[in-house]
Amino acid sequence: MTPKSSSESTRGLFVSVDGPGGAGKTTIVRHLAQMLVAEGHQVHVTAEPSNSFIGTLAVDLTPTVTGHALACLYAADRYHHVETEVKPLLRTGHLVISDRYVASGLVVQRFDNVDPEFLWQLNKEVERPDLTVILDADPDVIAERLEARGPHNRFQRTPGSSHKEIQFYRHAADKLQHTGFLVVTVDCSSRPPEQSAELIRSELPDRSNECGGNP
Numbered sequence: 001m002t003p004k005s006s007s008e009s010t011r012g013l014f015v016s017v018d019g020p021g022g023a024g025k026t027t028i029v030r031h032l033a034q035m036l037v038a039e040g041h042q043v044h045v046t047a048e049p050s051n052s053f054i055g056t057l058a059v060d061l062t063p064t065v066t067g068h069a070l071a072c073l074y075a076a077d078r079y080h081h082v083e084t085e086v087k088p089l090l091r092t093g094h095l096v097i098s099d100r101y102v103a104s105g106l107v108v109q110r111f112d113n114v115d116p117e118f119l120w121q122l123n124k125e126v127e128r129p130d131l132t133v134i135l136d137a138d139p140d141v142i143a144e145r146l147e148a149r150g151p152h153n154r155f156q157r158t159p160g161s162s163h164k165e166i167q168f169y170r171h172a173a174d175k176l177q178h179t180g181f182l183v184v185t186v187d188c189s190s191r192p193p194e195q196s197a198e199l200i201r202s203e204l205p206d207r208s209n210e211c212g213g214n215p
């Protein structure tokens with residue numbers, strides 16, 4: 001596929017990576033971005049919660065606010081993140097990779113017993129990524145990794161959280177797939193992070209060749 005000239009209208013590519021705490025999202029996103037930059041693509045790595053005022057507020061309130069209120073806050077951050085950061089970069093032809101996105105919104109607040117259907121209704125209008133990556137793994141492997149790295153939030157301190165979280169992500173992956181998202185599940189129990197990144201690279205829609213690349 002030939003790259004578009006800069007005068008043509010461009011629309012980049014949006015990839016999200018979600019999965020249980022300690023699965024390797026941040027590590028794999030870093031490898032994926034390095035690989036794509038080396039190929040000559042214009043890559044922008046972002047994350048949720050975003051570093052906007054809403055994202056910072058969500059993080060600050062996570063220890064003390066629960067349930068529906070927190071779900072709304074994370075969803076508000078998501079819609080704002082898309083409008084102010086993701087979409088403008090897609091319009092300039094970037095390949096945008098988000099470390100956590102809608103699947104996290106369908107999963108994490110379930111630890112506060114929020115109904116999955118409520119979470120879906122809250123999140124269903126968000127921009128659909130061109131590829132939604134869900135990291136999956138053996139729960140015991142993830143629990144060990146999480147313990148070695150240390151929990152990042154109160155949800156990860158719940159006993160058996162990795163086992164529950166993996167089930168919630170599998171459910172979220174099915175929901176997203178059934179509603180038309182392009183979902184790829186990557187088992188990262190024994191695969192090194194570089195190989196997980198290569199696998200994701202191989203699943204990117206062909207349009208990735210247009211993100212400033214030199215194929």
Ligand SMILES: Nc1ncnc2c1ncn2[C@@H]1O[C@H](COP(=O)(O)OP(=O)(O)O)[C@@H](O)[C@H]1O
Nearest residue numbers: 021022023024025026027145149188191192193
């Ligand atoms: N196969 C693997 N894939 C991804 N990360 C791994 C793997 N094996 C060990 N790790 C380690 O697991 C830890 C958690 O990774 P991190 O990227 O912080 O996870 P997350 O962002 O999903 O919470 C890191 O120390 C990382 O080096």
Ligand SMILES: Cc1cn([C@H]2C[C@H](O)[C@@H](COP(=O)(O)OP(=O)(O)O)O2)c(=O)[nH]c1=O
Nearest residue numbers: 021022048049074100101104105108152153
């Ligand atoms: C995107 C999102 C994040 N969160 C929370 C989970 C974490 O506390 C935090 C993200 O922290 P982060 O440091 O990314 O966790 P990890 O490295 O384990 O992936 O935001 C939600 O509760 N709901 C959401 O929708």
